[in-house]
Structures are given as structure tokens and as C-alpha cells.
Amino acid sequence: MKLSDGVEWGVHACVLLAVLPTDAALPAARLAEYHGVPSAYLAKHLQALARAGVLETVKGPRGGYRLSRPPAEITVLDVVEAIDGDEPAFRCTEIRRRGPSAVPAREYRLPCGIHRVFSRADEAWRAELTATSIADLTVGVVNEAPRVAMEKAARWLDEAVR
Amino acid sequence: MKLSDGVEWGVHACVLLAVLPTDAALPAARLAEYHGVPSAYLAKHLQALARAGVLETVKGPRGGYRLSRPPAEITVLDVVEAIDGDEPAFRCTEIRRRGPSAVPAREYRLPCGIHRVFSRADEAWRAELTATSIADLTVGVVNEAPRVAMEKAARWLDEAVR
Numbered sequence: 001m002k003l004s005d006g007v008e009w010g011v012h013a014c015v016l017l018a019v020l021p022t023d024a025a026l027p028a029a030r031l032a033e034y035h036g037v038p039s040a041y042l043a044k045h046l047q048a049l050a051r052a053g054v055l056e057t058v059k060g061p062r063g064g065y066r067l068s069r070p071p072a073e074i075t076v077l078d079v080v081e082a083i084d085g086d087e088p089a090f091r092c093t094e095i096r097r098r099g100p101s102a103v104p105a106r107e108y109r110l111p112c113g114i115h116r117v118f119s120r121a122d123e124a125w126r127a128e129l130t131a132t133s134i135a136d137l138t139v140g141v142v143n144e145a146p147r148v149a150m151e152k153a154a155r156w157l158d159e160a161v162r
Numbered sequence: 163m164k165l166s167d168g169v170e171w172g173v174h175a176c177v178l179l180a181v182l183p184t185d186a187a188l189p190a191a192r193l194a195e196y197h198g199v200p201s202a203y204l205a206k207h208l209q210a211l212a213r214a215g216v217l218e219t220v221k222g223p224r225g226g227y228r229l230s231r232p233p234a235e236i237t238v239l240d241v242v243e244a245i246d247g248d249e250p251a252f253r254c255t256e257i258r259r260r261g262p263s264a265v266p267a268r269e270y271r272l273p274c275g276i277h278r279v280f281s282r283a284d285e286a287w288r289a290e291l292t293a294t295s296i297a298d299l300t301v302g303v304v305n306e307a308p309r310v311a312m313e314k315a316a317r318w319l320d321e322a323v324r
Contacts, residue, residue, distance in 0.1 A: 101307075
């Protein structure tokens with residue numbers, strides 16, 4: 001079971017966009033440069049985030065991507081689902097209804113117990129990712145990042161949104 | 163993010179093996195017949211379960227697979243990890259250390275906050291799958307399966323382990 005690499009990139013990009021000055025935006029190429037990832041691949045994930053309503057695009061010479069709403073209102077799960085989809089990790093194919101013990105589908109009154117345990121696990125996973133917002137992550141980065149890294153980031157951002 | 167189909171098959175196979183008479187075993191072909199799944203694919207997953215110590219093989223004309231320990235001592239997570247591996251869903255590639263804000267690796271004292279939120283989600287998912295054993299699932303199936311399905315299963319099993 002594996003999340004796509006785009007999830008890591010997408011969450012990092014949202015954290016950077018969370019510290020932009022009001023009304024500023026960053027193009028995909030600049031976001032890729034900051035994170036040291038391939039621009040074409042990142043662009044695909046940014047488009048998915050825009051389609052999902054997490055990001056919005058700003059047109060014009062200083063245009064690009066910005067968050068579509070306050071970072072406290074964007075959960076980590078919002079970013080995950082925008083990039084990796086919202087299908088549960090376990091897909092029940094109802095194999096209890098096959099083979100020599102099968103009876104008509106209407107006879108099975110409850111969802112399969114095996115399906116249910118995976119649904120509970122899925123809910124627990126989603127609950128953790130819902131409990132953390134992009135704002136929470138941003139506060140964490142600002143508090144924990146090495147001082148020199150923060151200074152370098154601030155200089156880069158100043159220049160990038162000028 | 164998706165678990166392999168083999169996880170569903172493997173958990174169902176373990177539940178069936180949990181109700182075998184003591185010392186009985188079922189060959190891969192019989193387990194595949196009962197679950198209505200392709201024998202060659204199921205065999206691959208049964209081998210993985212045996213390598214992980216969840217199942218053991220019994221040689222001879224009435225040989226096949228059986229659980230290697232009591233079903234109360236086999237968690238759903240044991241089966242998942244045997245078939246799908248134990249890698250976490252999120253792989254942190256430390257992209258915070260790339261690009262214009264990067265500083266030497268030793269300067270980052272804590273794991274990346276983005277990595278940490280996914281680790282918490284992963285732990286919550288694993289905790290749910292650890293809390294349910296093959297014995298729990300077997301009790302659920304016996305209590306909830308349609309009566310006619312249980313009778314058909316019992317007849318098939320009687321014949322299969324004769």
C-alpha cells in the first residue's frame with residue numbers, strides 16, 4: 001500500500017503557499033524550484049489540487065497558484081484525496097458470495113466482517129489526516145525549521161513574489 | 163492508495179483455515195475453489211503467508227496449508243503485512259532538504275512535520291488491524307453468515323478434509 005509521491009509534494013507546496021503575502025501567487029515552475037522536484041510532474045499535481053478546490057489559479061504576469069481558502073480550512077486529507085483519490089485502500093469484492101457456500105446476495109444482511117475491519121482502519125487513518133490542517137503544519141515548520149533555512153526561504157520568497 | 167487484492171483473499175483463506183478440524187490442512191487448489199479465485203494467484207499469496215509464519219505447510223496426500231498458530235494469535239495486520247509488505251503508505255523523501263532553503267542535513271533536528279502526520283495516520287491504521295484477530299473474524303462469520311451458506315460450507319469442508 002503506497003501513496004503517490006505527489007502527495008508529499010502537494011502537502012509541501014500547500015505549506016509554502018500558506019506563507020505567501022495576501023494576493024500573491026507562485027507559478028508551478030517556482031514551486032518546483034523551491035522543492036527541488038520536476039516541474040512537469042509537480043504541475044500535474046497542482047492541477048489536481050486546483051480541480052479539487054484546494055488551490056486556485058491567478059492569471060497575469062504575477063500569477064500562479066495560491067490557496068483557495070485559509071490554510072486552517074484545508075486538511076491534510078483534502079490534499080491527499082485531491083492527488084491520490086478518495087477510494088478506500090481495501091476494495092471488498094464480495095468473495096464470500098462465490099464458491100460452494102454461496103447463497104443469493106439478498107441473504108447476506110450485513111457487510112462482510114472482513115470488509116468492516118478494513119473500513120474501521122480506513123476511518124482511523126482519515127481521522128488523523130483530517131485532524132491536521134495546512135495551518136497546523138505551517139506553524140510546525142516555522143517553529144522547527146533551522147533558523148538559517150528559514151532565512152534562506154524568506155529571501156527566496158521575497159524575490160519570487162516581487 | 164490501494165491494498166493488493168491478495169489481502170482480501172488471504173484474510174478469507176485464514177478464516178476458513180481457522181475452522182478446520184485439528185491437524186487438517188487444505189491445498190491451495192481447494193482454498194481457491196472455496197473462494198472462487200484463481201488458484202495460481204492465490205497460491206502465490208499463500209506462499210507469502212507461509213514465509214511470514216502465518217501459515218504452515220503439511221506434506222502428504224492429505225497435506226496443504228493450515229494456520230501456524232491459534233487464530234486468536236494471528237492479527238489482520240499479520241496477514242496484510244505478509245501479503246502487501248510492511249512499508250508505511252507515505253515515504254518521506256526529505257524534500258525540505260532540497261532547493262534554495264536547504265541547509266546541511268544535521269541542522270534538521272526533528273523528523274519533518276509532514277512525515278510525522280502521516281506516521282500518526284499509519285499507526286492508527288495499523289492499530290485497528292492489530293486489534294482484530296482471525297479468531298474474531300471467524301466468530302463474526304459464524305454468527306452472521308446466512309444459515310444455508312453455513313450448511314453448504316460445512317458440507318464442502320467435510321468432503322474436502324476427508
